[in-house]
Amino acid sequence: QLQLQESGPGLVKPSETLSLTCTVSGGSISTSSYNWGWIRQPPGKGLEWIGSMFYSGNSYYNPSLKSRVTIFIDTSKNQFSLKLTSVTAADTAVYYCARMIVAGGIFFDRVDRWGQGTLVTVSS
C-alpha cells in the first residue's frame, strides 16, 4: 500500500522560506503514470492546488504561487519536496503531499493518495 508522509518545520518566520519533504513508501516515485504534488488548506478553509511534478522533471504550478514555488524530486530517495519563498501569514495552512493520476495526455485526472498533512504556521 503506497503511503506518503510529509516532514518539515511546523513554524516559519514571515519573509523566510517554507520547506517540506514528502517521503513515498510502498511504491516507486519513478513512474510516468503519476505525478507528485502539493495541496494546501488554510485553517477552516478550502483546498488549494500548489503544483505538481513528474519524476522526469516536467512541472506545473498554480499561477498565483508560481513566482514563489519550486517542487523538486529526488528519485534516489523516493522523495519530493516543496519550497515556498517569502512567506506571509496567508501561507499558514495544512500542507498535503499527494499522488496525482495522469489521464491520457493531461497531467491531472485526480488525486488518489494523500499524505496525512502537516500544519505550517507562519509567525514571528
Add this chain to the structure above:
Amino acid sequence: QSALTQPASVSGSPGQSITISCTGTGSDVGSYNLVSWYQQSPGETPKLIIYEVTRRPSGVSDRFSGSKSDNTASLTISGLQADDEAHYYCCSYARSPTYVLFGGGTKLTVL
C-alpha cells in the same frame, strides 16, 4: 482564475437525497470530463469519492453519484446516513495556465 463555485452548505434528513453543485467555466468543467469529488470528515484527510465526472473508486458506496451539464458538475448522495456528514470538494482540470481548480467546499449536515 477563481475557484469553482459550490454552495457553502446543504442539509438533509437520513434516507433523503441531496445534490451539491459545482459551477465552473468553459475553460475547466465545461471542457473536460476530469471532474473529481472529495469527502473530508473533520480532522481527516480528503477522500476521493468520484472521478472523471461519474466514476466511483473501488470501495466507495454506490449511494454517491456524479454528473455534469455544460459548466456545472453535480454530486448526488442518496439514502443519506449520519456518517455522510462532512465537507465535500469538487475539483477540475483547467486549461493552461490554471491547470487545477478546487471548489470552495460544501458542508453537508445530516439533520
